Amino acid sequence: MTIRELADLTGATIVTKTVDADREVKCGYACDLLSWVMARGREGMAWVTVQAHMNAVAVAVLADMSCVAAAEGVKFDEAVVQKAEEEGVALLETSKSAYEVAGLLYGAGVR
Amino acid sequence: MSGAICESYAVEAGAFGTAGEASGKIKGVLRKLGVPSALIRRVAVASYEVELNLVIHSLGGTIDLSVEPGSVVLDVADRGPGIPDLALAMQEGWSTASDEVRMLGFGAGMGLPNMKRNADEFAIQSEMGVGTRIHMRFRSPEGTGT
Ligand SMILES: Nc1ncnc2c1ncn2[C@@H]1O[C@H](COP(=O)(O)OP(=O)(O)OP(=O)(O)O)[C@@H](O)[C@H]1O
Ligand SMILES: [Mg+2]
Numbered sequence: 263m264t265i266r267e268l269a270d271l272t273g274a275t276i277v278t279k280t281v282d283a284d285r286e287v288k289c290g291y292a293c294d295l296l297s298w299v300m301a302r303g304r305e306g307m308a309w310v311t312v313q314a315h316m317n318a319v320a321v322a323v324l325a326d327m328s329c330v331a332a333a334e335g336v337k338f339d340e341a342v343v344q345k346a347e348e349e350g351v352a353l354l355e356t357s358k359s360a361y362e363v364a365g366l367l368y369g370a371g372v373r
Numbered sequence: 374m375s376g377a378i379c380e381s382y383a384v385e386a387g388a389f390g391t392a393g394e395a396s397g398k399i400k401g402v403l404r405k406l407g408v409p410s411a412l413i414r415r416v417a418v419a420s421y422e423v424e425l426n427l428v429i430h431s432l433g434g435t436i437d438l439s440v441e442p443g444s445v446v447l448d449v450a451d452r453g454p455g456i457p458d459l460a461l462a463m464q465e466g467w468s469t470a471s472d473e474v475r476m477l478g479f480g481a482g483m484g485l486p487n488m489k490r491n492a493d494e495f496a497i498q499s500e501m502g503v504g505t506r507i508h509m510r511f512r513s514p515e516g517t518g519t
Contacts, residue, residue, distance in 0.1 A: 296425075297483035300418050301490075305410075313478040317425075320393025324400060324417045 263287050263372055265329050265352045268308055271370055272363050274331055274356035277343055281352040287328045290372045292364040296321050303327060308367065310360045314338045316345060323349045333360040378406065378440040384427040389477070392428045396420040399438050399447075406440060409513060415491040416445050416511050422484035423449050423507060429474055431505065444493075447509045455501035463489070463497070 266283040269276050276283055288306030293299050294313055303309070303325025311318060314332040319342055322330045329352035332338060338346075338353050346353045356363060380402060382395035399420050403413045420436060427434045427449070434451025456462045463485050470480025489495045494510035 294478050295481040295483070296478040297422065297481040297487055299478075300421055301483065301487050303418075311478075315477060316390060317392055317477060317479075320397070321421070324393065324396055324421050325414075 263367075263370060265308075265354070268329070268331075268367065268372075269354055272331070272354075272356055272358060272366050274354040274358075274363070276352060276354050277338055278347050278351075278353045280347045281350055283352060285328050285352070287367075287372060290364060290367045292360045294360075300325070308372065310363045310367075312336050312360065314342065316342055318342075319346050319349065319351060319353075322346075322351045327351060329354055331356060331363055333358060333363055378402070378438075380438045382436045382438070384424050384434055384436060386428065386431055386433040388428055392425055393421060395424050395436055399436070402438065403440070403445065408440070408445065409515070412445065412511055412513050416447070419488040419491045419509055419511070420447060422487050423447065423509075425479065426484055427451055429470060429479060434504070443513050445511045445513075447507075447511075449505075449507040449509075451504045451506075453502060453504045455503060456497075456499040456505055457501060459497060459499055 264284045268287050287308045289304055290308045291302050292310040294311050299321050305326040307327040308329050310331045310333055312334055314336045331354040335357045400417050431451035432453045437448040439446045461467050465486045466482040468480040468482035492509035493512045496508040499505040
C-alpha cells in the first residue's frame with residue numbers, strides 16, 4: 263500500500279506537500295510512548311499516534327519510516343510539517359482514533 | 374586508533390526543539406561511510422535514547438562518536454546531576470520524568486534498556502554531583518563494512 267492509498271483508506275489528509283505520497287508503506291505500529299516506538303520502528307513503517315511534535319518526526323526519521331498519522335484530530339504545527347518535508351517523512355491527519363486507523367490498516371493487510 | 378573517524382556532538386539540557394539532531398548527524402556520518410544499515414539502525418536507536426536523556430535528565434553533555442574497523446563506539450558524558458541508583462535506572466519502566474515530559478511521549482523508562490539491548494558493549498558509571506558516563510560499542514556482524 264502507498265501513503266496515498268493509506269490516506270484514502272483511512273480518510274486522512276496528507277499535510278506534507280513535497281513528500282512522495284507514492285512511497286510504499288511496509289508495516290504499521292500504533293503507540294504514543296517514544297521509546298517503545300524507537301524500539302519497534304522499521305523502515306517503511308506507518309506510525310499512528312497522538313504525538314504531533316518535533317520529536318515524533320525525529321523518531322520517524324531515525325527509523326526511516328514512511329509516514330506518521332496523527333489520530334483523534336490532532337494537528338501538526340507548521341514548523342513540524344516543514345521539518346518533515348525537509349526530512350522526507352509524510353505526515354497525515356485524521357479525526358479517527360488510533361484504534362480505528364490501525365484496524366483499517368491491519369484489515370487491508372498492513373502488518 | 375589510526376584511521377578512526379571521531380566526532381563530538383554537544384547536547385544542551387532542555388533543548389526539545391533540536392532534540393534528535395545529534396543522532397541525525399551521527400546517522401548521516403555512518404551512512405556516508407557505508408556502514409551496514411542494520412548496524413546504523415542499532416546505533417541510531419541508542420544515540421537517540423542517550424541524546425534525549427541528556428536533554429531531559431541531565432545538565433547537558435556530549436556524545437563522542439568513533440568509527441573503527443568493524444565497530445562503532447559512542448562515548449557519552451554529562452555534567453550532572455548523576456543517577457542515584459543505577460540498578461533502578463536500568464529497570465524497564467522506571468522513570469523520574471515529569472508529567473509535562475510524559476505528555477510528549479517520554480518517560481516510558483525504556484531508554485537505558487533500549488541502549489543496552491542494541492549495544493554489544495554497554496557500560497554506565499554515575500557519580501552524584503559530577504555526572505554520568507556511558508560507553509557503548511556496536512560491532513558489525515560481518516566484521517566488515519566499517
Ligand atoms: N543522563 C542522565 N542524568 C541523570 N539521570 C538520568 C540520565 N539518564 C537517565 N537518567 C535517569 O534514569 C531514568 C531511566 O532512564 P530511561 O532512559 O531508561 O527512561 P526515561 O528517560 O525516564 O524514559 P524513556 O527513555 O522511555 O522516554 C530516568 O528517568 C532518569 O531518572
Ligand atoms: Mg530516556
